[in-house]
Amino acid sequence: MKKKILIHNGSIRHETEWLTPGTLIIQDGRIQSIRPGNALPEEISQAEVVLDARGMAVMPGLVNGHTHFSQTFMRGLAGGRPLLQWLKELIWPLQAAMSVSEMYLASLLGLAENLRCGVTEVIDHHKVTRTRDFTRMVKQAAGSVGLRCTIAWAWSNQGAKAEADQDILSELGEWFGQASEGAKINFASGPLTPWRCSAELLQKTHALARERDTFTHIHVSETVEEVQMTVDETGMRPVEWLDRIGVLDERTQIVHAVWVDDREIELLAQRQATVVHCPVSNAVLGSGIAPVGKMLASGVSMRLGTDGPASNDTQDCFENMKMALCLGRAGHHNADYISNEQALEMALASRTLKVGAPAEMILVNLNNLRAAPVHDISAALTLCSHGDDVDTVIVDGEILMRAGKILTVDVENLLKECERAIRSLRKRAGVD
Ligand SMILES: [Zn+2]
Numbered sequence: 568m569k570k571k572i573l574i575h576n577g578s579i580r581h582e583t584e585w586l587t588p589g590t591l592i593i594q595d596g597r598i599q600s601i602r603p604g605n606a607l608p609e610e611i612s613q614a615e616v617v618l619d620a621r622g623m624a625v626m627p628g629l630v631n632g633h634t635h636f637s638q639t640f641m642r643g644l645a646g647g648r649p650l651l652q653w654l655k656e657l658i659w660p661l662q663a664a665m666s667v668s669e670m671y672l673a674s675l676l677g678l679a680e681n682l683r684c685g686v687t688e689v690i691d692h693h694k695v696t697r698t699r700d701f702t703r704m705v706k707q708a709a710g711s712v713g714l715r716c717t718i719a720w721a722w723s724n725q726g727a728k729a730e731a732d733q734d735i736l737s738e739l740g741e742w743f744g745q746a747s748e749g750a751k752i753n754f755a756s757g758p759l760t761p762w763r764c765s766a767e768l769l770q771k772t773h774a775l776a777r778e779r780d781t782f783t784h785i786h787v788s789e790t791v792e793e794v795q796m797t798v799d800e801t802g803m804r805p806v807e808w809l810d811r812i813g814v815l816d817e818r819t820q821i822v823h824a825v826w827v828d829d830r831e832i833e834l835l836a837q838r839q840a841t842v843v844h845c846p847v848s849n850a851v852l853g854s855g856i857a858p859v860g861k862m863l864a865s866g867v868s869m870r871l872g873t874d875g876p877a878s879n880d881t882q883d884c885f886e887n888m889k890m891a892l893c894l895g896r897a898g899h900h901n902a903d904y905i906s907n908e909q910a911l912e913m914a915l916a917s918r919t920l921k922v923g924a925p926a927e928m929i930l931v932n933l934n935n936l937r938a939a940p941v942h943d944i945s946a947a948l949t950l951c952s953h954g955d956d957v958d959t960v961i962v963d964g965e966i967l968m969r970a971g972k973i974l975t976v977d978v979e980n981l982l983k984e985c986e987r988a989i990r991s992l993r994k995r996a997g998v999d
Contacts, residue, residue, distance in 0.1 A: 656998075
């Protein structure tokens with residue numbers, strides 16, 4: 568039986584309005600009521616947990632639309648390398664040397680960091696799939712941390728490390744079978760890039776994803792060089808090619824979309840595909856600045872992702888929000904290119920707090936030296952806040968973090984174990 572929780576005295580985001588003060592009640596894991604004004608004495612006395620949100624914003628949890636947990640062991644190593652060199656010299660050798668227990672620790676660290684920063688839902692584009700045990704480790708870690716997590720199981724059937732079509736289809740089918748309605752852990756198809764996947768297998772895996780009520784999650788047009796590779800091979804730009812082969816629709820998540828032209832933006836909007844914008848990663852690897860304002864204005868469904876910590880090098884979604892806003896404005900010489908509210912909406916994947924829905928929310932402290940005095944809550948969240956300002960995280964009516972303390976992971980011990988593991992991994996991978 569889940570506890571009855573009352574949250575009061577804070578600013579509650581209801582649709583896109585802020586109720587200050589507002590009162591929110593959670594019963595049996597769901598939002599029972601949201602209303603403006605102070606809590607009544609009988610409401611306070613009936614609640615089992617009372618959270619005083621004075622000076623805080625109460626809002627849906629952030630969605631981290633794209634990361635790679637394996638890379639929490641690879642932070643700070645990019646060293647000025649562009650995407651393809653960075654992959655070949657660092658990421659692929661480290662991933663190839665990673666053990667199952669290291670995958671578990673890296674996932675736990677990645678999940679704990681997301682939780683600490685106010686993320687309640689994360690998509691892990693899971694690349695280390697040599698045996699099923701690596702994927703089981705991610706699932707196990709996600710289960711113990713308590714976040715909502717989709718594992719987009721990565722595959723490629725072309726180029727170096729290509730896997731056999733039949734193996735990909737059968738393993739993907741097995742993982743899809745392990746998701747269940749209402750479950751916090753789900754699976755999606757994660758083809759790596761158009762230039763590493765055949766049209767035929769993209770079509771088959773996308774059809775399988777549709778049949779199992781899930782989706783396709785793929786890196787597209789991150790760099791100019793990559794776009795050229797698809798143009799050379801197919802005569803079409805990547806988004807155009809995905810559309811031509813029938814893999815661009817409302818069940819497609821396009822990660823990056825830095826180098827998309829006007830025709831591709833039109834296609835993304837028409838087909839109702841989702842774009843996951845990763846501004847910090849695109850800046851760290853010098854990939855470019857995505858035309859976010861243009862995509863938003865064209866009606867493309869947008870959300871934000873940190874990308875893996877090897878190209879960010881954190882998973883702080885507040886920093887990501889600010890970078891989306893700053894890079895967009897700077898790159899297009901326009902202070903009005905993206906509004907604070909648009910950046911916040913992307914970070915929330917347009918979710919709202921609704922009566923009757925599962926209680927999934929965060930409390931963010933704005934009463935601090937960086938954010939006070941608060942004139943506009945959306946501006947304070949996008950321009951002044953960091954992940955460390957998140958005070959409380961609730962998923963499905965369960966408190967996973969309170970007063971900045973993660974309740975589901977022993978963080979001190981985890982950090983020690985990760986330090987030990989990374990020294991051994993670097994040696995084995997030959998990147999010392
Ligand atoms: Zn990525």
